[in-house]
Amino acid sequence: MIVIDGVIWQSEGFSRSPLLDQSYLWLSLIEEWVKAKKATEFVVLTRGQTWLPPGTFFSEIPRFAFAEADEDRTGLQSACDQLKARLFLSTGYTTPISTPSIAFIYDLEAEAGSQFHSEYIEKKNAILAAAHYVFFSDEVFAGFRTHYPGIPPEQMSLVYPAIEGWAKPAAPDAMAEFRRKFQLTRPFFLAVLPEQLADYRGIQAVSQAWEILQGQRLSRTELVFAFPSPLKVDPVKAQLPQREGLRYLSLNNPELACAYSSALALVFHSTFRPSSPLEAMACGCPVVHYRDEQPNASGSESATASGEKKDKDPLQNPTALLCQGSVRELAEALQRIQSYPVRSPLIAKGLERAKELSWSTVAAKLWDIFEQVAPSESEEPTDR
Structure with a gap:
């Protein structure tokens, strides 16, 4: 028993x-x-x-x-x-x-x-x-x-x-309506924030990396921070980073599925919504997993910006582009994830992994x- x-x-x-x-x-x-x-x-x-x-x-x-x-x-x-x-x-x-x-x-x-x-x-x-x-x-x-x-x-x-049932690739017409509703006219990166936002390290790092990327590329992207609906947050009062092309949206689950399905990539940090990488994979969205902390003494968390594994540690996730280090290295990872040879295998592996995560x-x-x-x-x- x-x-x-x-x-x-x-x-x-x-x-x-x-x-x-x-x-x-x-x-x-x-x-x-x-x-x-x-x-x-x-x-x-x-x-x-x-x-x-x-x-x-x-x-x-x-x-x-x-x-x-x-x-x-x-x-x-x-x-x-x-x-x-x-x-x-x-x-x-x-x-x-x-x-x-x-x-x-x-x-x-x-x-x-x-x-x-x-x-x-x-x-x-x-x-x-x-x-x-x-x-x-x-x-x-x-x-x-x-x-x-x-x-x-x-x-x-x-x-x-x-992974919950709503997390699945959105239909093209639903994604188009989502973009129209929130006036998303450019390609965008997505980060999903938790219900209780107490640590701004991830927001600061991702927004800084995105700004570096904006300065390096001719084409422009947007960065969307999604809050779970019905959480209402005033970015100005919360002292969150402000810049043209940086968006804060309150999304329900169907809208979040459209956001995952439409995004260039989900950017994940330990201060963000813990379930977001798995939800993104289930929606066919590649994931950039950023760690700004130093590896522990055993070196078991070490990874390269290319996502290559140095050992068989379970932390090394082959379905995500792993990046650990400076904000500039994160910017380089955001640039690399946009290329087809990098993103395509990650999307395929993520969808396969999502099939294994039923209750x-x-x-x-x-x-x-x-x-x-x-x-x-x-x-x-x-x-x-």
């Missing part, structure tokens, strides 16, 4: 990730596991939530509180013992005492704060107790390895979340990891 703690659905407790909707992620996965006839192989421990996908087995337990974390661990272990759990999964960062567990790392927000904060302490406890670690984005995967360098690579899995595929991949990590039925878990 696999036990899942539904602690993330409490109205208070662990904070929600700004990078990933944990509620939607877990409900989608649970629904797929029920469809795959695995409902008898897992149970969700509920802490007050009232809805789970039909067919889900669940058991109510007391609500989580940081002040009673030790008692919560004891209670979770008792529940695992009663259910004869082979593996424990938490939607947040709770953990039992001895049952093997997997830690799901959604972001590194807790690590960026005080090490004495209750949420950081509980997250670190869950990480130290875990037998395996699952990540949902390249950036979090890379950052985790910097914060926790002693964890062996074989204990870490990078699993991309599914059923993601759920199956995670279940395979669970089976590899969980001890067999005959094995007894040992105390840590």
Whole structure:
């Protein structure tokens, strides 16, 4: 039996990730596991939530509180013992005492704060107790390895979340209407901003690179920063870069699909919308992935502006043009992505990769990891 703690659905407790909707992620996965006839192989421990996908087995337990974390661990272990759990999964960062567990790392927000904060302490406890670690984005995967360098690579899995159904190549007439509506008369690069914009590093770097490109080329392009609709942002009040040809648009999902399908390329930075590279690939849009940070000590993140891989690290994404370094190097990458021999293979690889990222595929991949990590039925878990 696999036990899942539904602690993330409490109205208070662990904070929600700004990078990933944990509620939607877990409900989608649970629904797929029920469809795959695995409902008898897992149970969700509920802490007050009232809805789970039909067919889900669940058991109510007391609500989580940081002040009673030790008692919560004891209670979770008792529940695992009663259910004869082979593996424990938490939607947040709770953990039992001895049952093997997997830690799901959604972001590194807790690590960026005080090490004495209750949420950081509980997250670190869950990480130290875990037998395996699952990540949902390249950036979090890379950052985790910097914060926790002693964890062996074989204990870490990078699993991309599914691409939503709206993300697909737009029809020519829809793209034409999109361009007319927003008066996009020139070729444009696209960057998609998150709902909570707190870090302007990516905006500054991409806009500066685009300005360099404008000065080098006879033909002119535009740069579009897209905000998720219905988010309303005043670029002037937000002190965002201003220049002719630089646009800020609030787009709904169908409009965003048209933007991806029409753009010269999506430019991605760690401060932008995390799902945008996968959405762009599904729409047939090539991706320029820019990293302005320095490679870590192991050199595992190193890449050239041409996108050539120096090792088999999972961070090296063959479906994107990787660029790490100066703003001028990013400008050169934006120029290169416009040539057919560069962009065409990236578009083809991106479309193929997008086919693999349905919720059923993601759920199956995670279940395979669970089976590899969980001890067999005959094995007894040992105390840590």
